[in-house]
Amino acid sequence: MGTTESETGGLADDRRLLGRTSTAERVADILRTRIAEGYFPPGERLSEDSIGKALGVSRNTLREAFRLLTHERLLVHRLNRGVFVRMLAVQDVEDIYRTRQLVECAVVQGLGEPPYALDKLDAVVAGGERCAREHDWKGVSTANIHFHRELVALAGSARTDELMRSVLAELRLAFHVVDDPRRLHQPYLVRNREILEALRGGARTEAEQLLADYLDDSRTQLVRAYAELLTDPE
The missing domain is CATH 1.20.120.530 (GntR ligand-binding domain-like)
Incomplete structure (x- = not known):
């Protein structure tokens, strides 16, 4: 089940953390914190549209943040399905x-x-x-x-x-x-x-x-x- 705009864990409130330099690293830091706090539980599909709109960042910036968190093993990309919070073995x-x-x-x-x-x-x-x-x-x-x-x-x-x-x-x-x-x-x-x-x-x-x-x-x-x-x- 995808993440809707109403289920983004108050990400819109975090937009101020981005400041004037909305970098992928800062977006990744916000999402890392939200994942750690359980706002996005394991197995949850992350919606590019909802999260991008909540944070006010471009699709390319968000995708780069997803890539960084995938490298950290917090997210996993599934072909033709999207990006999900990782379920550990x-x-x-x-x-x-x-x-x-x-x-x-x-x-x-x-x-x-x-x-x-x-x-x-x-x-x-x-x-x-x-x-x-x-x-x-x-x-x-x-x-x-x-x-x-x-x-x-x-x-x-x-x-x-x-x-x-x-x-x-x-x-x-x-x-x-x-x-x-x-x-x-x-x-x-x-x-x-x-x-x-x-x-x-x-x-x-x-x-x-x-x-x-x-x-x-x-x-x-x-x-x-x-x-x-x-x-x-x-």
């Missing part, structure tokens, strides 16, 4: 976690001597805990993703930040299919806090082990739930 989810383990643990391992700049990480952890108290499970999910993004940002590497932005956006495609943010994310709030406090105390090796165990458990849980849904979608 179980193997994709497993590979994403392998990448996360390599990158995130290496970042923590390479932090150097404390103290570390933990203000943003602290704010994200507190925000996730606040969302849980308010039973805002979508907010918990978002805070958990932001925790890992800010953890990697401690490396101070724009290239690593860009890699993780793409990896985490792709991972959220799986989260949207499982669609149970409380079960998937609430148990990890405590573990986010544990990792933060280990880093605050300068215990980098402990933080790295906590993170490795965390990612192993998260991968096992998500792969199991995701595989069950793909096998028995009812």
Whole structure:
């Protein structure tokens, strides 16, 4: 089923983000965020007409943005059918976690001597805990993703930040299919806090082990739930 103008997730409100230089990269950034937030779920066909009109961009600009997101494995082009938000395979989810383990643990391992700049990480952890108290499970999910993004940002590497932005956006495609943010994310709030406090105390090796165990458990849980849904979608 195609995306209609009324189902573009408020993209018209994002037109101001394009400024005077309506580049394909900026359009791709807007769409990447909307996909990550679940406005365009896995399997959804993206309408060039509706999205182009909502953002006020040309067909060529939009197609280039689609091409960029296809390269990032967020979209897939199907001949004579159009462009769709990608549906991950179980193997994709497993590979994403392998990448996360390599990158995130290496970042923590390479932090150097404390103290570390933990203000943003602290704010994200507190925000996730606040969302849980308010039973805002979508907010918990978002805070958990932001925790890992800010953890990697401690490396101070724009290239690593860009890699993780793409990896985490792709991972959220799986989260949207499982669609149970409380079960998937609430148990990890405590573990986010544990990792933060280990880093605050300068215990980098402990933080790295906590993170490795965390990612192993998260991968096992998500792969199991995701595989069950793909096998028995009812």
